[in-house]
Amino acid sequence: MKKFKYIIIGNSAGAIGGVQGIRKVDQASEILIITSEPWETYSRPLISYWLQGKVKREKMHYRDPSFYKENNCRIRYNTSVEKINPQDQTMALADGEIIGYEKLLVATGSIPFVPPIKGLPKNLKESKSIFTFTTLADAIGVKKGLTNDARVVILGAGLIGLKAAEAMVNQCQSVTVVDLADRVLPSVLEDKSSDIVKKHLETQAVDFMLETSITEIRDKEVLLSNGKSLPYEILILAVGTKPQCTLIQEARGDIGRGIVTDHHQETTLKNIYAAGDCTQSLDISSETQKNLAILPNAFLQGEVAGMNMAGEEAVYDQAFPLNSVGFMGLYILSAGTYDGVAYETQTPEQYKKIFIKDNVLKGYIIIGDCMRGGIYTDLIREQTDLSTIDLKMLITSPQIMAFNQSSRKEKLAQSH
Amino acid sequence: MKRVYVNEEWCLGCHLCEIQCAFANSGEADMVKAFNNSEQKPLARITVEDGENDIHFAVSCRHCETPYCVKGCITGALTVNENGIVQIDDTRCVGCRTCILMCPYGCLTVGHNKTLLKCELCVENLGGEPSCVRRCPNNAIVFEDRDGGLL
Numbered sequence: 001m002k003k004f005k006y007i008i009i010g011n012s013a014g015a016i017g018g019v020q021g022i023r024k025v026d027q028a029s030e031i032l033i034i035t036s037e038p039w040e041t042y043s044r045p046l047i048s049y050w051l052q053g054k055v056k057r058e059k060m061h062y063r064d065p066s067f068y069k070e071n072n073c074r075i076r077y078n079t080s081v082e083k084i085n086p087q088d089q090t091m092a093l094a095d096g097e098i099i100g101y102e103k104l105l106v107a108t109g110s111i112p113f114v115p116p117i118k119g120l121p122k123n124l125k126e127s128k129s130i131f132t133f134t135t136l137a138d139a140i141g142v143k144k145g146l147t148n149d150a151r152v153v154i155l156g157a158g159l160i161g162l163k164a165a166e167a168m169v170n171q172c173q174s175v176t177v178v179d180l181a182d183r184v185l186p187s188v189l190e191d192k193s194s195d196i197v198k199k200h201l202e203t204q205a206v207d208f209m210l211e212t213s214i215t216e217i218r219d220k221e222v223l224l225s226n227g228k229s230l231p232y233e234i235l236i237l238a239v240g241t242k243p244q245c246t247l248i249q250e251a252r253g254d255i256g257r258g259i260v261t262d263h264h265q266e267t268t269l270k271n272i273y274a275a276g277d278c279t280q281s282l283d284i285s286s287e288t289q290k291n292l293a294i295l296p297n298a299f300l301q302g303e304v305a306g307m308n309m310a311g312e313e314a315v316y317d318q319a320f321p322l323n324s325v326g327f328m329g330l331y332i333l334s335a336g337t338y339d340g341v342a343y344e345t346q347t348p349e350q351y352k353k354i355f356i357k358d359n360v361l362k363g364y365i366i367i368g369d370c371m372r373g374g375i376y377t378d379l380i381r382e383q384t385d386l387s388t389i390d391l392k393m394l395i396t397s398p399q400i401m402a403f404n405q406s407s408r409k410e411k412l413a414q415s416h
Numbered sequence: 417m418k419r420v421y422v423n424e425e426w427c428l429g430c431h432l433c434e435i436q437c438a439f440a441n442s443g444e445a446d447m448v449k450a451f452n453n454s455e456q457k458p459l460a461r462i463t464v465e466d467g468e469n470d471i472h473f474a475v476s477c478r479h480c481e482t483p484y485c486v487k488g489c490i491t492g493a494l495t496v497n498e499n500g501i502v503q504i505d506d507t508r509c510v511g512c513r514t515c516i517l518m519c520p521y522g523c524l525t526v527g528h529n530k531t532l533l534k535c536e537l538c539v540e541n542l543g544g545e546p547s548c549v550r551r552c553p554n555n556a557i558v559f560e561d562r563d564g565g566l567l
Contacts, residue, residue, distance in 0.1 A: 017487075045490045049510050059508055062492045296488030296518060303487065322488075324517040333517050370513060372522025374484075381520075398522055400475055401467040405424075411521060412422040412473060415562045416480055 001090070003100035004032045006309060009081050009247070010107030011035035012044060013298035014276025014305075016063055018105040019071050021306020021314070032101075033068070033075045034093070039136060040065060040075075045163075045295060047139035051146075052167035060136070084251045086269040103271050103309035106248060106259065107302055110134070110241035110277035110293050119217035130217065130235045133164045142168075145234050149173045153222055153230050155214055156238035157184040159325055162197075164236050165206045166327050176207040176230055178214060178222075188323050188334050192344075193365045196351055200330045243278045243291050256280040258291040263315045265305035273309055275301035281319035285336035285362050285380055294322055318381050321363075324370075333373040336363030336380040343395045354395060359386045372398040417500040418561045420537065420546055422473050426556035427464070429472030433548035433557055434460035437476075440538055440547035456528045461535040462548050463522070474548065474557055477502060477523040477535040485515035485524065485534075493531075501539055506531040 006022055008015045011033055019031055041062040049055040068075055080094040090100045112132035114124065121127050131142050142164075146152075150172040154161045157179035169175045179186070183194035184201070198208060209224065216223040223229050243258035254260035254268040258280035265273045276298030283290045297319055307314035323334045340357025350368035354361065354376065361379040375398035379386070386394075393402040400408055410416075442458035444450035450458050462476035483502050486494040493508035494515060504515075509531040515524045516532070527533045537559075538546040549559040 043491045045512070046510065055510060059491075064492075295490050296484070296514065299487050322517055324512055324514040326512060331513055333513065335517065370516055371525070372519075373516055374519035374524075375522045377517055378520035399465055400473070400521065401465045401471070408424060408473065411478075412424070412475065413562075414421075415417075415419060416478065416482075 001098050001100055003102075005029040005102045006031040006105070007091070007099070007101040007103075008033045008105040008107060009035075010105075010109055010276070010278075011037065011039075011041050011075070012107065012109055012276070013062065013295045014107030014109070014278075014302040015105065016041055016067075017299040017302020018107060018273075018275060018306040018309070019067075019073060019302075021303035021308075022310045023071055023306075024303075025307055025310035025312040028072070031071065031073045032099070033073050034079050034081060035075065035077055036080045037135065037137070038077050041067070042136055043295075044134065044136075047133070047136055048163035048167040050136075051139045051143055051164070052171075081247060084247050084269075084272070086251050086253075086272060089271060101271070104273065105302070105305050105309060106267070106272060106274040106278060107276045107298070108244040108247065108278045109298075110291075111244050112237065113240045113242045114237055115239050117214055117217055121217075124237075129220070129233060130237065133160055133236050133238050134241065142234060142236070146171055147233070150233040151231055152176070152234045152236065153178060153214075153232040154236040154238055155179070156236075156240065157181065157208065157210070158187060158238060158240060159185065159323070160241075161236065161238035162201065162206075162327060163325070164238060165201065166204075168234075169204060169206050169328075172234070174207065175205070176209060178209045178212050178224065178230070180211065180213045182211050184208065184210075185332075188321075188325075189332070189365060190338060190353070193332075193351060193353065193367055196367050197327065197330065197332065201327055204328045241277065241293055243280075243293070245278055248272070248274065248278075257289050261301075263317050264308040264313070265301050265316060266308065273305035275305045282317070283320050283337065284318060284383065285320040286339065290319075290321070292319055292321060296322055320380055322377065330367065331370050333366045333370040333377075334364065335377045336361070338363045338365070345395070356386065356391075360384070361386065375399065417479070417563065418537075418559050419479050420476055420535070420549060421558050421560055421562060422475070423556050423558070424471060424473035426554050427472040427474065428554050428556070429464060429466050429470070430553065431464045433462050433474050433552055434464055436547045436551040437462045437535070440541050441533070443541075459525055459527060459533055461523075461525060461533050463525075475521055475523060476548065478521055479535075479537070480520075484518035484520065488514050488518040490514050497539075499539075501537050502534065503536050503540070504532060504534055 042060040043062045083092045213225045259274040277293040304314045304316040340355045344353045355363040437460040438458035442450040511530040
């Protein structure tokens with residue numbers, strides 16, 4: 001049986017963070033990366049940019065092709081892990097091989113949630129017209145079917161659904177987004193901000209059917225809850241994602257809203273760590289456990305996991321929701337939790353809403369001019385006491401001037 | 417490592433650093449050409465904030481030990497080079513603005529081609545001492561190693 005000091009399951013942001021975290025501490029020991037995909041690491045959010053034609057395939061790589069060699073990583077493509085045995089620190093691969101690990105990082109990500117709809121084909125992967133949209137393979141499939149006269153129906157007005165809509169709207173006959181919610185980006189925005197985004201997308205020829213669900217999928221047609229039907233050549237199912245925690249669950253590790261870990265990213269199984277979309281995180285802005293399927297969170301968790309795996313104590317305890325997304329020239333930043341006293345402003349260039357509770361910035365939404373928005377993000381991250389900050393100035397625009405002089409000196413005259 | 421540090425007591429609020437930064441990054445050797453002949457004005461990677469009571473200071477990339485912009489970058493366009501300098505590869509930046517979302521100091525700017533711009537300590541243009549530092553008339557911006565703490 002082959003044995004490795006470090007094994008990482010997954011090859012995306014959490015896994016790459018894991019490699020970089022390990023290498024901060026241990027530059028020598030080989031790392032085995034196991035991925036079910038056939039590609040070198042690529043940026044998943046870029047699949048919509050590629051489909052749109054804005055990014056070439058060779059620019060989709062999340063790290064330079066030399067990354068694996070430079071970091072002494074061995075990689076096994078097209079390989080699934082069947083089972084983890086935490087007692088003897090081994091795992092069984094789909095081809096029957098058993099390999100051993102000293103430290104394991106599970107960065108298996110999330111998989112699309114596909115709702116049970118009447119008429120849904122049994123094997124979606126073989127469909128030439130119905131797709132989910134989270135992997136490069138999905139995007140390649142969609143691209144094959146995308147013609148100028150294609151009618152596209154997207155189920156789900158979340159980030160994935162709307163990025164898919166943006167990518168396709170200028171390459172096909174029509175795009176209609178169907179969602180049961182009464183607004184777009186229901187998990188990211190509130191009523192007013194959501195309406196701004198919806199109106200913008202409508203001016204770009206994206207149609208919406210909200211408060212509507214698909215009741216039946218037929219060949220080239222979907223039936224809707226409002227009694228109508230929509231013809232389609234391409235149907236995208238983008239209702240949501242769910243954490244991929246099966247391996248840990250079957251190994252009897254704790255699962256909540258994802259794989260449960262401590263602040264070191266170690267699961268409840270000894271020597272097994274987890275990072276990224278497959279995990280549960282404590283959202284510091286709402287003090288609740290969440291599945292935060294966002295790339296920065298995945299990388300940060302992976303890096304902390306890697307450092308701990310290599311023997312250096314590191315802690316990740318600053319998770320909260322974060323999103324930056326643009327749709328055809330309209331940009332949205334959002335962070336934290338929309339709880340507390342709201343300060344809302346609107347100009348032709350910008351919509352902004354900031355939430356303050358117990359003298360701490362809890363969350364914000366900015367649409368349009370989002371320059372320097374990270375200054376707000378950092379107040380959430382650090383849970384900064386706002387009593388020393390000029391609130392009026394801060395609400396007007398994110399600026400260092402709003403801090404008192406000693407904080408300003410800390411920020412600009414000291415290394416950090 | 418050597419970084420750009422700012423002394424707000426000495427900052428006159430002249431905004432010359434912004435001009436010099438934009439010029440240094442314009443690719444032009446002549447300042448008149450840089451600002452007059454180009455269809456798009458060169459953009460600065462440093463911003464001067466002006467407050468009440470004549471308080472002014474310049475803000476540019478801190479080249480943080482924990483660079484959230486790099487860790488959050490969705491494409492890998494942002495990297496830390498062997499000297500600790502946070503750099504951006506504009507051929508890999510898609511302008512998603514996650515770095516704007518992540519940066520605690522507000523130090524990223526959107527360029528004319530929609531990719532993001534940031535201070536790279538002038539290593540990609542003139543080299544040596546950053547232009548904002550060299551041209552500051554009152555030494556309010558300095559290029560020093562303060563890793564041991566505030567001098």
